[in-house]
Structure formats: structure tokens, C-alpha cells
Amino acid sequence: MRLSSIGAEVGKLSPEDLFDSLAAAFSAISAPEVEEKAISPKDEIMAKGRPEDEELGRMFDAALSGNKKKTEDLVKDALESGADALKIVEGGLLPAANTVGKLYDDGYVYVPEVLLTSDAMNAGIELCKSRMPEVEAKGSIIMHIADGDIHEIGKNIAKAVLIAKGYKVIDLGRSIPPSVVIEAVKKFKPNVVSGTALMSTTRNAFKKIGPMLEKEGIDIPFIVAGGSVDKNFAEMIPYGIYGKVPQTGIDVLESAIQGKSWKEIRKEIHSR
Ligand code: B12
Known part of the structure; x- marks a missing residue:
């Protein structure tokens, strides 16, 4: 029963029926038809690929969005504050490449986006390479x-x-x-x-x-x-x-x- 129609019925209903009618009417109101904001499949792929570490996560975001300058700035800052070059490549840049590949496979991005990510990632890798110590090759x-x-x-x-x-x-x-x-x-x-x-x-x-x-x-x-x-x-x-x-x-x-x-x-x- 709708709440607006209960008024006319009040006199005719027993207290129990009136209570039930009001409860039903209120529960219809208090169960709003607002769906929980669902995470889109695209966001899910991106969230799955994103590293947990916040600094690596920011590099991942910059490379994934194809922002070469921002990727370079973040990688430079991290290297200057003593971050490990290999950790940056494996933990921040590589996940961006893998994620853009998955986004492409599922049709969320096209080749130009893949290339922009790759370009940003390569720029970051170049900076890391210059910080990798020259050691005698193991093989x-x-x-x-x-x-x-x-x-x-x-x-x-x-x-x-x-x-x-x-x-x-x-x-x-x-x-x-x-x-x-x-x-x-x-x-x-x-x-x-x-x-x-x-x-x-x-x-x-x-x-x-x-x-x-x-x-x-x-x-x-x-x-x-x-x-x-x-x-x-x-x-x-x-x-x-x-x-x-x-x-x-x-x-x-x-x-x-x-x-x-x-x-x-x-x-x-x-x-x-
Ligand atoms: C980017 C891209 C391009 C770019 C390449 C740019 C570049 N500089 O590399 C451009 C635009 C040039 C391109 C062109 C073409 N492409 Co293309 N391209 C892709 C795309 C979107 C991504 C490939 C990629 O970089 N993946 C990400 C990397 C990280 O993955 P990966 O290479 O596998 O590497 C990982 C592992 O394999 C491993 N690994 C790799 N090497 C090594 C080595 C060692 C030693 C070890 C241990 C591990 C290892 O580690 C890596 C990191 O995890 C794919 C689609 C896809 N989702 O794969 C299509 C795709 C590969 N392309 C495809 C096609 C058909 C073409 C074109 C023929 C299109 C055309 N009609 O012109 C041309 C081919 C040109 C040519 N002769 O090669 C098809 C191939 C289909 C098939 N199975 O035969 C694909 C699958 C798209 C599709 N679904 O149809 N493409």
C-alpha cells in the first residue's frame, strides 16, 4: 500500500493492520532505488594492474595514461631519493605495459594509447638504465x-x-x-x-x-x-x-x- 493512500484507510484498519501497512509503506521508501556505484570492467582491469606501493602506483598511472613527461619526472624523483632502478622497471613501468595490453585486448583502448604508454614507459626505462651500476656481466x-x-x-x-x-x-x-x-x-x-x-x-x-x-x-x-x-x-x-x-x-x-x-x-x- 502506498503511504498517501493509508490516510483514507486509517479508520477502517485494526491497529495491527495499520502497523503492517505503515511498515510496508516506509520500507518501500527507505529502500531507495539508488544502485551501488559499480566498478566498470575497465576500471577493474586498471585497479588489478596497479601496484600497491603509492610511489610505483603514481608511475603506473602516468605511464598508463601515456604521460611521458610526468612518468620521467616521477622516475627521476624516485631515483634521486634512492629508489631501486629495477624495482621501478618491474614494479611500476612493466605493470603499465601489461595493463594497457589487457585494455587493448578487451577493446577499451586502441593502438595509439598502447604506443603512448610504451613511449612513456621506455622513457622511464631509459632513465633507470643510466642508474644501473656497471657490473661485470654474469652471462x-x-x-x-x-x-x-x-x-x-x-x-x-x-x-x-x-x-x-x-x-x-x-x-x-x-x-x-x-x-x-x-x-x-x-x-x-x-x-x-x-x-x-x-x-x-x-x-x-x-x-x-x-x-x-x-x-x-x-x-x-x-x-x-x-x-x-x-x-x-x-x-x-x-x-x-x-x-x-x-x-x-x-x-x-x-x-x-x-x-x-x-x-x-x-x-x-x-x-x-
Ligand atoms: C602495440 C601493437 C602494435 C604496434 C607495435 C609497436 C612496437 N613498437 O612494438 C604497431 C602499431 C606498430 C603494430 C602493428 C601491427 N600489428 Co600489432 N599490436 C600491438 C598490440 C596492441 C600490443 C602488443 C604489445 O606490445 N603487447 C605488450 C607486451 C608487453 O607484450 P609482449 O610483447 O608479449 O611481451 C611480454 C612477454 O611476451 C615477454 N617477452 C617478450 N619478449 C621476451 C623475451 C624474453 C627473452 C623473455 C624472457 C620474455 C619476453 O615479456 C613481455 C613483458 O611481459 C597487440 C595486441 C596485444 N594485446 O598483444 C597487437 C597485435 C600483436 N598486432 C597485430 C597485428 C595484426 C598487427 C599488424 C599486422 C596490423 C596491420 N594490419 O598493419 C601490424 C604488424 C606489423 C608487423 N609487421 O609487425 C595482431 C597480431 C595477430 C596475430 N596473432 O597474428 C595483434 C595481436 C592485434 C590483434 N588482436 O589483432 N602493432
């Missing part, structure tokens, strides 16, 4: 982007993390033919070689590199990475190990330097 890796592919954002993140961890990185660049990779491996004799491919077409170059390494008798782990590959794909390739995240690169390098065979390393990494 080396040759990195490249698959033939025909120019997607390099993820490779650059992995490179920054590996350099920060004290490894020498020989970066061959983008769209590198398999023969150039093999020549470089013969020349520089790294502990590990890696390839990154973001397209289902370009990853096929790795199917050539594996057998070419085998033919040359070069027995080193070959990390295959990027959105178009996975564990199963890596297992089709001689020496292939799936490099899901930059940390995998560190783990593979450490194990290779300890003298573990590529097969042992693959087993360890792929069973995680």
Missing part, C-alpha cells in the same frame, strides 16, 4: 624480434630487466632473418638466444632457427616469447623454451650458466 643473451615482425615493446621490457639483473644483452633488433640470428650466435657465443613474435605468421621463423642451431651443433637454450607462442609451440622446436615473462629469461640464463642442459631447463620451466 649473455642474444635477443631479436622474429623475421617480418616489428612488435618490440615486450622485448624491450625483458631486455631492461635482464640488463638490470647484470646480464649482457646483444639486441639484434626487429624483423631479423633466421640466418642473421645464427651468424650472431656463432660470433658472440651467448649463453642463451631469444626470439619474440607477436604474430601467428612470424612465429614460424622460430621453426627454422631451432633446426639451424641443431645443424650448427649450437647447444644453447632458445627462448621463444611473445603473444603468439606458448609452451606447446616451444616444445615443437629444438632447444625451445617458452619465455612467458622477463623473469623466465633470468631463470634460463642462471640455469644455463650453471651448466644445466636445455632439456633440463625446459623441463623445469615448463612444469611450473
Whole structure:
């Protein structure tokens, strides 16, 4: 019963019925039709990716919104107050790149936003690199982007993390033919070689590199990475190990330097 209609009925109702009618009418009023403000799926992705640490969180926000100047200022301030360069890369900048990738996948942002974030992030990484102490390299890796592919954002993140961890990185660049990779491996004799491919077409170059390494008798782990590959794909390739995240690169390098065979390393990494 609506509250306005109760007045006319008052005389006709028993005290109990009157009480029930008033209670029902008031509860209808006190249950307002104001929905709780729901968090949008886009905000949820951003909140999930945001680091808990407030300083890193501000870097994440600046990089994610593509604000290069603000990202640089925040990174500079943090470095000047003694923050660890690797912590900034891994904890503040890398989450921004991963989050913009997820936003893109779900259709909340487009390629220009991804590029702006990547640009802001790279500017921050450059500042961090200059603060990373020159130490004797623990080992080396040759990195490249698959033939025909120019997607390099993820490779650059992995490179920054590996350099920060004290490894020498020989970066061959983008769209590198398999023969150039093999020549470089013969020349520089790294502990590990890696390839990154973001397209289902370009990853096929790795199917050539594996057998070419085998033919040359070069027995080193070959990390295959990027959105178009996975564990199963890596297992089709001689020496292939799936490099899901930059940390995998560190783990593979450490194990290779300890003298573990590529097969042992693959087993360890792929069973995680
Ligand atoms: C940015 C982007 C671009 C930029 C690239 C800019 C640049 N300088 O890199 C531009 C605009 C140039 C571009 C162009 C194209 N793109 Co594009 N692009 C993307 C996008 C949006 C993001 C890719 C990215 O940077 N991801 C974020 C990084 C951080 O992830 P990542 O590379 O995987 O790296 C991580 C891991 O893999 C790992 N990792 C990487 N390397 C290494 C190495 C080691 C050693 C280790 C341990 C780990 C590791 O660590 C990283 C950090 O976590 C994707 C969509 C998507 N969501 O992936 C499409 C996407 C990859 N593009 C796509 C396509 C089709 C194209 C174009 C063909 C479009 C066109 N018609 O022209 C061209 C291709 C040009 C070419 N020949 O390569 C498709 C590929 C589809 C497919 N499966 O084949 C995608 C998936 C979009 C889609 N859904 O259709 N693109």
C-alpha cells in the first residue's frame, strides 16, 4: 500500500493492520532505488594492474595514461631519493605495459594509447638504465624480434630487466632473418638466444632457427616469447623454451650458466 493512500484507510484498519501497512509503506521508501556505484570492467582491469606501493602506483598511472613527461619526472624523483632502478622497471613501468595490453585486448583502448604508454614507459626505462651500476656481466643473451615482425615493446621490457639483473644483452633488433640470428650466435657465443613474435605468421621463423642451431651443433637454450607462442609451440622446436615473462629469461640464463642442459631447463620451466 502506498503511504498517501493509508490516510483514507486509517479508520477502517485494526491497529495491527495499520502497523503492517505503515511498515510496508516506509520500507518501500527507505529502500531507495539508488544502485551501488559499480566498478566498470575497465576500471577493474586498471585497479588489478596497479601496484600497491603509492610511489610505483603514481608511475603506473602516468605511464598508463601515456604521460611521458610526468612518468620521467616521477622516475627521476624516485631515483634521486634512492629508489631501486629495477624495482621501478618491474614494479611500476612493466605493470603499465601489461595493463594497457589487457585494455587493448578487451577493446577499451586502441593502438595509439598502447604506443603512448610504451613511449612513456621506455622513457622511464631509459632513465633507470643510466642508474644501473656497471657490473661485470654474469652471462649473455642474444635477443631479436622474429623475421617480418616489428612488435618490440615486450622485448624491450625483458631486455631492461635482464640488463638490470647484470646480464649482457646483444639486441639484434626487429624483423631479423633466421640466418642473421645464427651468424650472431656463432660470433658472440651467448649463453642463451631469444626470439619474440607477436604474430601467428612470424612465429614460424622460430621453426627454422631451432633446426639451424641443431645443424650448427649450437647447444644453447632458445627462448621463444611473445603473444603468439606458448609452451606447446616451444616444445615443437629444438632447444625451445617458452619465455612467458622477463623473469623466465633470468631463470634460463642462471640455469644455463650453471651448466644445466636445455632439456633440463625446459623441463623445469615448463612444469611450473
Ligand atoms: C602495440 C601493437 C602494435 C604496434 C607495435 C609497436 C612496437 N613498437 O612494438 C604497431 C602499431 C606498430 C603494430 C602493428 C601491427 N600489428 Co600489432 N599490436 C600491438 C598490440 C596492441 C600490443 C602488443 C604489445 O606490445 N603487447 C605488450 C607486451 C608487453 O607484450 P609482449 O610483447 O608479449 O611481451 C611480454 C612477454 O611476451 C615477454 N617477452 C617478450 N619478449 C621476451 C623475451 C624474453 C627473452 C623473455 C624472457 C620474455 C619476453 O615479456 C613481455 C613483458 O611481459 C597487440 C595486441 C596485444 N594485446 O598483444 C597487437 C597485435 C600483436 N598486432 C597485430 C597485428 C595484426 C598487427 C599488424 C599486422 C596490423 C596491420 N594490419 O598493419 C601490424 C604488424 C606489423 C608487423 N609487421 O609487425 C595482431 C597480431 C595477430 C596475430 N596473432 O597474428 C595483434 C595481436 C592485434 C590483434 N588482436 O589483432 N602493432
